[in-house]
Amino acid sequence: GDSVTQMEGPVTLSEEAFLTINCTYTATGYPSLFWYVQYPGEGLQLLLKATKADDKGSNKGFEATYRKETTSFHLEKGSVQVSDSAVYFCALTNPSNFGNEKLTFGTGTRLTIIP
């Protein structure tokens, strides 16, 4: 079945550092890929998405590129802020699931940014 493997956390960085959170996936066909973020005490929010190979999703300074050749969707940000501290989830949906856009999640990576 479909699966998402995410970089183990927790990750602690200093403010203005460069961030990479690795994500790879296993899926048949052509999945859509997502990054969701969960801020403390809140629900899961969509951060960015990409629906086909070589697409780049971007939002709030974060970027991720859909790489079919490496089955990856790594999350990057050039300069993190304290407010980026959250748990980040990589996820996919697979159109081969006959239109039911069930999300398959990775384990989540807790990111803490220190001033």
Added chain:
Amino acid sequence: EPEVTQTPSHQVTQMGQEVILRCVPISNHLYFYWYRQILGQKVEFLVSFYNNEISEKSEIFDDQFSVERPDGSNFTLKIRSTKLEDSAMYFCASTVSPVGGSPLHFGNGTRLTVT
């Protein structure tokens, strides 16, 4: 921006008791989901619901679980006889249409503690 709302935010119950977790999806959304996250583990799909019936359910969603949309606005998850291992964060989600890359909108979750 419209939100998915979940109540209560935290529910404590004794083993064997019934619990009902409540969700109000975004008003024009038609597809509804429940996910759960056991502490430190992946976010797992439980069930999807469309047109007043279950469209898909996972192995976790056994006979102890049921879902209902009783009044056109609420979407509930019932656990008939809770077990210790049901302790988790339960997330409700909705989307207007499960078509390639449409994001799910999540609530803030209900933390269920079974003692």
